[in-house]
Amino acid sequence: MAPQQPASLRTFIIIWLGQVVSTIGTYMTDFAISLWVWQLTSSATALTLVAFFSQILRIPTTFFAGIIVDRFNRKNLMILGDTIAAISTGALLALYLTNNLHIWHFYLTGAINGCFRQIQNLAYEASLSQIVPKQHYTRATSMGSVVHYGPVILAPAFAGSLYPQIGLAGILVIDLLSFLVAVITLYLVIIPQPPQTDIEQTDIIFGFRYLFTNPSLRIFTLVISLFWFAHDFAESVGDAMILARSNSNPTVLASISAAAGISGVTAAIIFSIWSGTKPRIYGMLLGFIGAGISKTVFGLGRNLSIWAPAQFCSSLNFPLMDSSETAIWLAKIPPHLQGRVFAAKSLMLQLTSSFATLMAGPLADKVLEPATILQGGIFGSGKGTGIAVAYVMGATCMLLVGLLGFTIPSLRNIEKILPDHD
Secondary structure (H helix, E strand, C coil): CCCCCCCCCHHHHHHHHHHHHHHHHHHHHHHHHHHHHHHHHCCHHHHHHHHHHHHCCHHHHHHHHHHHHHHCCHHHHHHHHHHHHHHHHHHHHHHHHCCCCCHHHHHHHHHHHHHHHHHHHHHHHHHHHHHCCHHHHHHHHHHHHHHHHHHHHHHHHHHHHHHHHHHHHHHHHHHHHHHHHHHHHHHHCCCCCCCCCCCCCCCHHHHHHHHHHCHHHHHHHHHHHHHHHHHHHHHCCHHHHHHHHCCCCHHHHHHHHHHHHHHHHHHHHHHHHCCCCCCHHHHHHHHHHHHHHHHHHHHHCCCHHHHHHHHHHHHHHHHHHHHHHHHHHHHHCCHHHHHHHHHHHHHHHHHHHHHHHHHHHHHHHHHHCCCHHHCCHHHCCCCCHHHHHHHHHHHHHHHHHHHHHHCCHHHHCHHHHCCCCC
């Protein structure tokens, strides 16, 4: 028998508040580390490697993270993720205070944290159906968007103003305190565990079989993967396009990031109040279309007066599409299977993102950017023109995926075809 649905959002809100505080601390640390590494090396490669190592173990971890989430206590797994991150931050602080901190320490701690964060994220996502009433799935996942977009605005401002006064050590101390808040909030709540059935299926292949056996789930997964392939193809060259067409102006890049953060928080608040579209699949597909149109305009722009409003409009769509998509997953996938199924979905998106990134850069740099035929026309001319073409290619495909989705009956009617798990 499925666990009884909770009566309110109280448990979720307590966890959510702790994660907002923790994420602000983490983003502040990421910002401070970037400043410290840049001051030490003046190397863009060094900064890139910090980000790379934070992702390097996430894909192999996903192969077994699903069964871990379905087998073990999800609350304890979330606490473990915050605890490992706190230990890593404490180790960096100790190394810094004893003048023994080196760049490779960031690579190591980033890789370890990325591994446990993948498990923590899956445990959190798979717990939502146990702690949130079904009618509030869209609202809760919209609030979850604030956990990302809020710190995007606040953390750089806080860290940028505090770093000159308290340095890396002070920022690390703040991060440690933020992890403490997250762990305390998790200890304060009860997260029901789903019954453990079918647990003998202990590999991620089970998750893929579950997704691809059902025609509606199969097309749902493939359309989502196509959208994120197109999105990540465009985004992987987005910063390069902006810097190339703005004469490497960091203020322009920061202004666009701020526009994204403000827009994302605004949309998340709206969808936290409004429960979204009915059916939810329309919200996801409309979000795809809205983001595709906005990013196409963004790619055609050549200055901040176009980029900032286009980015604002683009980011308005992501809380809508994310909350709608997540609400469908939570309603349709039984709680005791969510860890493995969500891990399979996550692995597909990670591989898709990696492939898109590997394609976009060389295509823009080696093929489109040098092509003289691209000089002039709607893309303008000069440095960054070919990169803009690559960006618009990805953005246009985002739009097309959304339009295509409305033409596929098994996707358009997925909420009628698939019964809710309860």
